[in-house]
Amino acid sequence: MSKPIFIRNASQLVTLQGSSDAPLVKEAMSELGIIENGSLWLENGVICAVGKDDELFEKYEDRLSEAEIVDASGRLVTPGLVDPHTHLVFAGSRENEFNMRLQGATYMEIMNSGGGIHATTRRTKTASHEELFNESFERLNQFLRHGVTTVEAKSGYGMEWETELKQLEVAKLLNEKHVIDIVPTFMGAHAVPKEYKENPDAFVDLLIGKMIPKVAELGLAEFNDVFCEHGVFTPEQSKRILEAGKRHGLIPKIHADEIEPYEGAELAGEVGAISADHLLRASEKGMKAMAEKGVVGVLLPGTAYFLMAESANGRKMIDLGVPVALSTDCNPGSSPTVSLPFIMNLGCLKMGMTPAEVITAATINAAHAINRGREIGSLEVGKKADITIFNVDNYMKLQYSYGVNHTHTVVKSGKVVVR
Ligand code: NIG
Numbered sequence: 395m396s397k398p399i400f401i402r403n404a405s406q407l408v409t410l411q412g413s414s415d416a417p418l419v420k421e422a423m424s425e426l427g428i429i430e431n432g433s434l435w436l437e438n439g440v441i442c443a444v445g446k447d448d449e450l451f452e453k454y455e456d457r458l459s460e461a462e463i464v465d466a467s468g469r470l471v472t473p474g475l476v477d478p479h480t481h482l483v484f485a486g487s488r489e490n491e492f493n494m495r496l497q498g499a500t501y502m503e504i505m506n507s508g509g510g511i512h513a514t515t516r517r518t519k520t521a522s523h524e525e526l527f528n529e530s531f532e533r534l535n536q537f538l539r540h541g542v543t544t545v546e547a548k549s550g551y552g553m554e555w556e557t558e559l560k561q562l563e564v565a566k567l568l569n570e571k572h573v574i575d576i577v578p579t580f581m582g583a584h585a586v587p588k589e590y591k592e593n594p595d596a597f598v599d600l601l602i603g604k605m606i607p608k609v610a611e612l613g614l615a616e617f618n619d620v621f622c623e624h625g626v627f628t629p630e631q632s633k634r635i636l637e638a639g640k641r642h643g644l645i646p647k648i649h650a651d652e653i654e655p656y657e658g659a660e661l662a663g664e665v666g667a668i669s670a671d672h673l674l675r676a677s678e679k680g681m682k683a684m685a686e687k688g689v690v691g692v693l694l695p696g697t698a699y700f701l702m703a704e705s706a707n708g709r710k711m712i713d714l715g716v717p718v719a720l721s722t723d724c725n726p727g728s729s730p731t732v733s734l735p736f737i738m739n740l741g742c743l744k745m746g747m748t749p750a751e752v753i754t755a756a757t758i759n760a761a762h763a764i765n766r767g768r769e770i771g772s773l774e775v776g777k778k779a780d781i782t783i784f785n786v787d788n789y790m791k792l793q794y795s796y797g798v799n800h801t802h803t804v805v806k807s808g809k810v811v812v813r
């Protein structure tokens with residue numbers, strides 16, 4: 395049994411209290427529930443008390459000598475950041491494509507000529523379990539150093555059974571061996587393999603008939619995701635894939651309207667997806683459908699930045715009532731970063747979100763996007779003791795002072811893991 399931890403006297407403690415049942419929308423996204431001179435008592439991996447420092451001092455005075463004291467004075471304390479959309483488990487990198495794009499080639503051109511997702515698929519196929527594990531483990535270390543304590547991870551660099559299985563098995567092992575919690579998603583529908591180029595429906599049949607049932611049977615994923623995009627999977631094919639996942643207990647997610655408007659946001663509403671992600675080119679009708687059904691909009695402004703495209707309209711989505719979350723989309727092609735705080739800065743500067751909204755988007759709303767709103771994402775009694783302490787004295791400064799990693803201390807499941 396580890397020692398209790400007493401985090402004391404934060405200049406601002408962002409609690410986001412009262413947000414466990416549903417993601418926050420509209421004005422509620424700005425209600426951070428800040429406690430000044432705030433403290434937390436953590437024990438057995440969970441939060442036991444949240445409040446003003448003098449109140450908690452009085453409550454735990456007799457037990458101070460048993461606890462590890464973390465002085466947070468002059469610092470900002472938030473829930474551990476949650477990244478709800480990553481392609482964590484992959485091999486290699488694609489800086490050559492970055493260079494090609496800088497000279498005018500587009501992301502889809504590169505993919506359609508056999509590079510892009512296909513290039514990483516070739517690397518991931520030939521990598522051993524151990525190589526994939528080691529590369530991904532190091533990425534998780536970097537996530538942790540940026541204040542992230544939970545990461546969703548998609549398969550999708552196989553698109554045939556052995557490699558999809560390998561990615562999901564590595565994700566499972568990472569969840570066991572790394573302090574970060576990994577939430578797994580099956581994304582066999584990430585691209586159409588070239589053998590199926592002439593008959594993509596046969597690949598959809600394979601996903602539906604074989605791969606989805608096996609993933610579900612083995613309990614290797616909670617979500618089922620599809621790249622619904624012109625030239626990849628059509629809305630009709632995406633719908634079939636997502637409905638098949640539902641029949642096997644996999645919750646739908648969707649890469650929607652990333653490159654071209656394609657009614658992906660509308661489809662997310664129709665199939666009752668937990669989230670629709672990207673949404674750079676989502677229609678107003680689609681946004682309204684999402685708001686109505688409570689589909690979380692997972693926005694990835696790092697991807698837009700890296701692909702030199704216009705970001706999603708986060709401001710409009712929030713004003714229409716879409717619960718918005720933020721994510722890195724960490725992957726080797728369109729967003730090779732682990733810095734969720736930098737993504738939050740882009741949320742402010744490229745999507746018209748406020749510093750308060752981006753904190754909500756990277757904590758509790760991100761937790762809801764991966765069905766973890768009751769366990770993580772806010773600092774409330776009974777929730778998991780996942781906490782990030784930043785070396786700034788207020789939440790606005792976290793975004794204002796940009797391009798700097800302000801992460802000072804990270805507590806994961808009640809243990810100090812970064813200091
Ligand atoms: O979310 N859009 C599809 N998938 C990823 C990119 C994957 C890759 O380029 O390797 C994304 O942007």
Ligand code: FE
Pocket residue numbers: 479480481649723725
């Ligand atoms: Fe993605």
